[in-house]
Amino acid sequence: MTAYGSFGWAFVLVLLGVYCSARYTDSWSIRLGIAAAIVAAAFSIQFDHVPLIGFVAAVQGEPSVGMLLILGGLAARGILPERVTEEDFGGLRTCIFWLGLVMFPSALGVGPIDLYAVGYHPYAALGLLFLAVLCVGFAATRLLAVWATLSLLLHGHDAGESDNIVDYLIDPIVFVYSSWHVGSRVWRRFRDAR
Amino acid sequence: MVRFISRTNRRLLTIAGIGVLLGFALLPALESVTSYIASPGYRADAVGTVSHTADMIGDSEAEPVWEERAIDPGGRAMVHSATLIELADGGTRAFWYGGSREGAHDVGIYTARLPPNEQQWGAAREIMNRTKLSEELGRYIKKLGNPVGFRDAAGQVWVFFVSVSFGGWSGSAINAMVSRDGGATFGRARRLVSSPAFNVSTLVRGRPIQMLDGGIALPVYHELLGKFAELLHLNPDGSVRGKQRLTRGRSHIQPALVVVDAETAHVFMRYAGEAVKRVHYVSTNDAGLNFSPPRHSNLPNPDSAIDAIRLASSETLMVYNHSETGRNNLSLAISERDPGEWARIYDIERSETGSGQHFSYPSILRDSSGRIHVAYTYNRQYIKHVTFNETWLARIRRGPATEP
Numbered sequence: 001m002t003a004y005g006s007f008g009w010a011f012v013l014v015l016l017g018v019y020c021s022a023r024y025t026d027s028w029s030i031r032l033g034i035a036a037a038i039v040a041a042a043f044s045i046q047f048d049h050v051p052l053i054g055f056v057a058a059v060q061g062e063p064s065v066g067m068l069l070i071l072g073g074l075a076a077r078g079i080l081p082e083r084v085t086e087e088d089f090g091g092l093r094t095c096i097f098w099l100g101l102v103m104f105p106s107a108l109g110v111g112p113i114d115l116y117a118v119g120y121h122p123y124a125a126l127g128l129l130f131l132a133v134l135c136v137g138f139a140a141t142r143l144l145a146v147w148a149t150l151s152l153l154l155h156g157h158d159a160g161e162s163d164n165i166v167d168y169l170i171d172p173i174v175f176v177y178s179s180w181h182v183g184s185r186v187w188r189r190f191r192d193a194r
Numbered sequence: 195m196v197r198f199i200s201r202t203n204r205r206l207l208t209i210a211g212i213g214v215l216l217g218f219a220l221l222p223a224l225e226s227v228t229s230y231i232a233s234p235g236y237r238a239d240a241v242g243t244v245s246h247t248a249d250m251i252g253d254s255e256a257e258p259v260w261e262e263r264a265i266d267p268g269g270r271a272m273v274h275s276a277t278l279i280e281l282a283d284g285g286t287r288a289f290w291y292g293g294s295r296e297g298a299h300d301v302g303i304y305t306a307r308l309p310p311n312e313q314q315w316g317a318a319r320e321i322m323n324r325t326k327l328s329e330e331l332g333r334y335i336k337k338l339g340n341p342v343g344f345r346d347a348a349g350q351v352w353v354f355f356v357s358v359s360f361g362g363w364s365g366s367a368i369n370a371m372v373s374r375d376g377g378a379t380f381g382r383a384r385r386l387v388s389s390p391a392f393n394v395s396t397l398v399r400g401r402p403i404q405m406l407d408g409g410i411a412l413p414v415y416h417e418l419l420g421k422f423a424e425l426l427h428l429n430p431d432g433s434v435r436g437k438q439r440l441t442r443g444r445s446h447i448q449p450a451l452v453v454v455d456a457e458t459a460h461v462f463m464r465y466a467g468e469a470v471k472r473v474h475y476v477s478t479n480d481a482g483l484n485f486s487p488p489r490h491s492n493l494p495n496p497d498s499a500i501d502a503i504r505l506a507s508s509e510t511l512m513v514y515n516h517s518e519t520g521r522n523n524l525s526l527a528i529s530e531r532d533p534g535e536w537a538r539i540y541d542i543e544r545s546e547t548g549s550g551q552h553f554s555y556p557s558i559l560r561d562s563s564g565r566i567h568v569a570y571t572y573n574r575q576y577i578k579h580v581t582f583n584e585t586w587l588a589r590i591r592r593g594p595a596t597e598p
Contacts, residue, residue, distance in 0.1 A: 001332035049325050050334045058334040058359035061393050107390050109420030109442065116390050117437040120427075162387035163434040172391055 001054075004159035005062035006043075009053050012063050013039045015071040062160045064171040065151045066096050069143065070178075088143040090185075093178040095144060100175030103166055119166035128152050128165060234407035235456040235481040237347065258586035259565065261313075265577040268292055268304050268318030275499075276569040276577040277401065278559040279343040279351065279377075284310035286561065287377045288569055289341040289353055290577050292318075297362075299324060303341045303355055305377055308579070315579070321380055327357055327369065330382045334359055339366060343377075344402040346410065346430070351377045354386075354398045354412060364418045365394045370432050386434055388426060394418065396426075399448040399499060401557070406456065409435065411482065413449040413461065421466045423449035425482065440476050441488045443467075448499045452510055457481045460533040462502050462512065463488070465495045471518040473500055475533050491534045493527055494518045501558045503566070506584065512536065513556040513568050521552040524570060528591070540590050542568065542580060553578075 001009075017035030025031060042053040050058075073089060107116035118124050128148050151168035154160060160168060267273045270292035277289050286308040293301030302323035307316045324335040339356035346352060351373040356366045371383040388396040400413035408430040415423050421444045427436035440449060445467030453459045459482065462475045472490035493514055498521050502512040509530050516525040516538055524543040527536040545551040556570040565583050572578040 006332070048328070048334065050328045051332070054328065054333040057332060059392055061387065104391050108395075108418055109416060109422055112442065114424075114437065114439045117439070119390075120434060120436045158433070161385055162393075164387060164390070166390050167387055170390070 001057055001062065002159065002161050004154060005057065005161065006053075008063040008068060009056065010039050010043070011068060012071055013042055013053075015075045019071070019075050060171060060173060061167070062162070064174060065147055065154065065168050066092070066170045066178075067174040069147055069150075070096075070174055073143065092143050092147055093181045095147070096170050096174055096178040097182040099166075100170050100172075100178065103170065104172065104175065116164065116166055119164040124165055125152055125155060128169075234405050234409065236411070236453040236459055237404040237406055237456075256585060258589050259581065259583040260586050261581040263308075263313070263315060263579045263581075264572075265290075265306050265315045265569070265579055266318045267576045268306075268320065270294070270304075272296060272574045273304070273577055274571045274574055275340045275399070275555045276571065277341060277343045277557045278567050278569050278579075279345045280559060280561040281307070281345070281351075281376045282349055283376070284561070284563065286559070286567060287343065287351070288315070288577060288579070289321075289343045289377075290569075290571075291338055291341060291355075296574075297337050297339075299337065301338050303338060303353065305353075307377070321353070321377075322355065322371070322383065324357070327383055331369070331385055336360060339363065340397060340399050342398050342401060342412075344410070347404050347408060348430070349376075350374055352402070352410075352432070353377075353380065354402070356397050361394075363397065365392075366397045367393050368396055368398050368412075368414065368426075372432065384432065386426065386428075386432075388414065388424075388434065388437060389416075396424070397447075399555075400450040401501070402428075403451050403453055403459075411451065413451045415447040415449060415463075417447055417466075420444050421447050423447065423461065423463050423476075425449075425451070425461075438482065438485075440485050441474075445469075446474055446488060450501045452502045452504055454504060454508075460502075460510070461485070462491075462500055462533070464497060464499050465490070466497050471495055471497075473512070473514060477533060489534055491529075491536055493536050493538075496520055499555045501556050503558050503560050505560065505587075506564060511558065511566065511587075513542070513558050513570070515554065516541070517547075520547055521554045522547055522549055524553040524556060539587075542570075543572075 014035040017038045018031050021031045021034045043051050045052050103115055106114055131148050155165040155168045265288055272295050273290055273292040275290055279287050281287055287305060289305050291301050292304050302320040304318045305321050306318045324338055328335045335357050337358050341353050341355040344352040354368055354370050357369055358365050368386045369383045370386055371380040373380045387393050395416050395418035396414050398414050402410045402412045405411055410428040412426040412428055414426050422442055423440040423446045425438045426434055429435050440461055445465055446463040447466050448464040449461045451459055451461050458479050460475050460477045462473055465471055465474050470490045471494060473493040473495045474488045474490050476485040476488050478485045494517055496515050496517045496519050498515045500512060500514040502510055505511050509528050512527045515521045516523050522545045523541055525538050526540045527538045529536045543553040554571045556568055559567045565581055567581050569577055569579045
């Protein structure tokens, strides 16, 4: 696992620890203590010569920027609800949903072309750069701009183990999360329309 | 402090901050654009693919040579999936996997060396096991599988091999490790990411090919929802720079790439379907920019691995199981020009159907002296290695032709 992967998983665990412990305590020192204990346990307790986080990494690999932003945003919204709005999340989740919807099936052999292969091409990075610039132009989508820019930055500097920019943008877990949210929204609209 | 900055200025600051990040990110992106070459062409003189010089054609050795050896299984009950490379000193190195049974926790990747001008293989040595790989990759590894050896133009020895963290072989990922001392020692393994869906279901079996720009074309295959062949394009440092799908559907796995010249290559594939149990192939005439749709040859294939090389005579030699139903024989076939038309010329192994014998997963190599090496799994008990030269091949071919 690369330094990005280790740091990413530690970040994910801290966010989960802080987010989940918020139900039981308002004390930030306790919440951060719980999060630190979770990180320490995940990286130090070994089973079969592998730290516990290695079992997560065995399935997921390294966390995507999409996952880090979603979790980071959820935690931030608990602290500064006026700064992170539902519109920010909605745009990001919708983008992740559509990207995953075309990317995962095509990579697994559904359809005539492999869209994931495009992600190795440097023009894909340039296209994303263009998207990021467009997003910057519209302040309402600043979370999308951060998502695209951070992915581009990490990919360009070989931070993770993948050489494909798609792996920095999305992963299956955050795709499932986004699909659930997008699906729920569509269902609510459908129900209200009836 | 934030309250003292107006909304407009905050927006400008946000844009400026992201702009700085974009600028920082732009530099490597631009660099990769300028260095990216979609298809630099194949190195037709790559080690192990064709002869290096024309004077090696045919009778570099006047006497026919045929030699058989067994490679020490290293005390393992099951060995499988051997691959051969030629070393810089003219020796030969084999890689395979072995353990108590296929898919067991104790399966490791093994290697042995046949020194130049010697008759006996050296002792088998384990170079990777799942515990070591788990430690090097920082994640749980359940089992190891097919290894593929390769010596690049810089003399480094690569081993690409399959690992599984969860599930069966369809949950495989590819790993790579490099040796700078001819396979005596290896650096840390790295994982090649080739799928967005948990990076599962990409396997390796066929020999890589050196590209003209120093890159590597690694034949791989996918077997989860579909079974199809792909090429992974690697940079000289082993990072992935592209992936190319060769077939679609659920029928083609274990591609073997044979280079004809810098622009032309054929990829022969194991047929895993039900319709036409033949060796299938695709071809390119533009160094891999485009491949033809899959076609079937006249050679049978019982859903088993094949391998092929280009001979000095510009013919192609294939080693394969000559059957639609079993692996109880192993044969050589030659194609003069058309990759779909082959003539079976010799049976390296032959036994009766239902005898319980099976000979599989052949690997073929033509070394720089012109000798041809074939290694294959012998009843999963040991790896058998046969060597012959083109004089022997010519003598065999003067005999009565055997129709497929």
